Amino acid sequence: MDDAIVLKYEISPDDFTRAGEASSDVKGKLKQLGVSPEAVRKVAIAMYEGEINMVIHANGGEITVEITPVEIRMILADVGPGIPDVEKAMKAGYSTAPDEVRSLGFGAGMGLPNMKKYTDDMSIETKLGVGTTITMIVKM
Amino acid sequence: MDKFNHSVRLDPDLCKGCINCIKRCPTQAIRVRNGKAMINAKFCIDCGECIRVCAHHAKHATYDKMDVMKQYQYTVALPAPALYSQFNNLDDVNIVLNALRLMGFDDVFEVSAAAELVSEATREYLTHNEDNLPIISTACPSVVRLIRVRFPNLISHLLPLNPPVEVAAALAAKRAMKKTGLERKEIGVCFISPCPSKVTYAKSPLGTEKSQVDHVLAIKDVYPQLLSHMKGVGEEAADLVTSGKIGISWGRSGGEASGLFTDDYLAADGIENVIRVLEDLEDQKFTNLKFVELNACNGGCVGGVLTVENPYVAEVKLKRLRKYMPVARSHMDMEDNAEQLIPWTTGVQYEPVFSLGGNMMESFARLNQVERLCKKLPGLDCGSCGAPSCKALAEDIVRGQASENDCVYHLRENLHKLSEEVSVLADDLHEGNKGGQETLRILKEYIQRISDEMSLLDNQEEDE
Incomplete structure (x- = not known):
């Protein structure tokens, strides 16, 4: 199929210097595809948030990005601890990030809220002790 | 003028077809084809990296030779602040300005003087655009060109004000016409530039339809002649200095931002660093920033490829020179209608040159x-x-x-x-x-x- 593009990224745990590599690569490819700047911006911001979350909370994981002429679908899957209270986590400012993460300027409690804000659709599947899969969609 | 006009060129006779320049080009604009390096005009941003790295001197910048002065009845030199940083033990800018007149220019107009007006206008602009922060500097034409082709989401953050060189040229031309009664076309406004990027700017500016800069000379060409004339400047020479600390500081990285009287700024220099900052800006990784100053050359304009001095040494000299200067010598209310000459008259359009296909x-x-x-x-x-x-x-x-x-x-x-x-x-x-x-x-x-x-x-x- 030449009208869909599937990209896969392994996200390594605890490596802040590499966090953002995947979203940066996707951003570059979207620009090469001629995707609208607004959609590129939304994907870049939402995916970077998600990528950082996977590094901080979930020992990394895998991101699959499916690009079609209609939409960009990002599936962020990890086998981390799971989110105990999704509703609470979705609230702006709620954070469980440890101090060393906050000292790096992360952990402001805006991760999930921002991911929702910058995407057209977002769903969270999570199970404690099993992992979390977040699917985000940005329309073209 | 072609919107992809450039001033960085290749001399095929000198090119050995090695891979040094293709590796260093920040926009991957160069390919070696049939043994010669070819520059893709759509990708090139005139940063001059390839000129710097080519050991065979096959890459060069096009700029005007000094005899262009002969075409005009009256000429004005616009020295870049980076010019002042090229001399040893210079403690008075006036010597450089008077030497420019001895060299044959009828008048001088310091770009740093116009820079002080642009600083003033930028401070004003920042207070009225707090919902669109951070504002990105547009003084470096290579950075504006880079954003135009690669960072469409940041175009709305560009500072829509003309760079100091443009404001200086417009004011200088106006002053010369008033003083001499000559027509605009009889007056030659010549910028003495640290970089090829400004040559491109003068030919096809972004943000304004037509630049008032008639010619761009290279600091490295002017330098030797200027040196010999500087010795001839006496104690009783006219006082021509019209800029202070703020204006002079524009010659180095962080200088433009320091004239904005805020700590909430970021200043990055060197094209690779600039790209990293732009990537992160696009992802909204920075918060609480008001202003972003970006210079394609290491150290800022003092690091331009048309300068002669090591950029870091030049920076020290600039710092020493500004030490006893007043904060500023030029103010908006001192120039007639300067505020009308400063804002951009056209916008900057996204050029998606890196798209892989036509649709x-x-x-x-x-x-x-x-x-x-x-x-x-x-x-x-x-x-x-x-x-x-x-x-x-x-x-x-x-x-x-x-x-x-x-x-x-x-x-x-x-x-x-x-x-x-x-x-x-x-x-x-x-x-x-x-x-x-x-x-x-x-x-x-x-x-x-x-x-x-x-x-x-x-x-x-x-x-x-």
Whole structure:
């Protein structure tokens, strides 16, 4: 199929210097595809948030990005601890990030809220002790 | 003027076809084709990195020679603040300004004086645009060109004010016409520039329809003549200095931002660093920033490729020079209608030059092809094919500008395969299997293909 593009990224745990590599690569490819700047911006911001979350909370994981002429679908899957209270986590400012993460300027409690804000659709599947899969969609 | 007009050029006679420039170009604009480096005009942002890195001096900047002065009744020199940083033990800018007059210019107008007005206008702009922060500096034309082709989401954050050189040119022309009664075309406004990027700017500016800068001279050309005239400037020379600390500081990285009286700024210099900051800005990784100053050259304008002094030494000299200066000597209310000359008159449009195809469907197909090719190519980024990386070669291939056989590793693999098949055929023949004539014919065909591929390799070597 030449009208869909599937990209896969392994996200390594605890490596802040590499966090953002995947979203940066996707951003570059979207620009090469001629995707609208607004959609590129939304994907870049939402995916970077998600990528950082996977590094901080979930020992990394895998991101699959499916690009079609209609939409960009990002599936962020990890086998981390799971989110105990999704509703609470979705609230702006709620954070469980440890101090060393906050000292790096992360952990402001805006991760999930921002991911929702910058995407057209977002769903969270999570199970404690099993992992979390977040699917985000940005329309073209 | 063509919107992809450039001032960085190649001298094919000097080019050896090495890969130094293709590797260093921040926008991957250069390819070695037929043994010579070619610059893709759509990708090039005139940053001058290739000029810096070329050991054979095959890359150069086009700029005007000093005899352009002869075309005019009256000429005005616009010295860049970076010019002042080129001299040892200079403690008074007035010496440089008077020496410019001794050199033959009828008048001088300091770009740093206009810079003080732009600083003032920027402070004003920041207070009225707090919902669109951070604002990105537009003083470095290479940075504006980079944003235009690569960071469409940041275009709305560009400071929509003319760079100091433009404001200086407009004010200088106005002053000269008033003073002499001459027509605009009889007056030559010449900028003495640290970089080729400003040459491009003067020919095809972004943000304004037509630049008031008539000619751009290189600091390195003016420098030796200026030195000898500086010795002739006496104690009683006229006081021509019209700028202070704020204006002079624009010559180095962080100088423009320091004139905004805020701590909430970021200043990055060197094109690779600039790109990293722009990437992060696009992802909204920074908060609480009001202003972002970006300079393509290391150290800021003092690091331009048309300067003579080491940028870091130049920075020290600039700092020493400004030490006893007043904060500013030029103010908006001192110039007639200066505030009308400062804002941009046109916008900057996104130019999606890096799109793989002409439309989205074509781009999709091509991106998939690129992904498949990248898996096949060796991933060594050796540059032997003339492209800076395997990915760049893959992109060239899908755009129809290169072929897989440009990759020496790919070619070598093909040769291996062919020669293996030849040896199988030869074995068959040796064992006298049936159809000996047919095997011989195929064998001959294979040998022909091997020698064809070998000659491809020869061509590549000749090219290099």
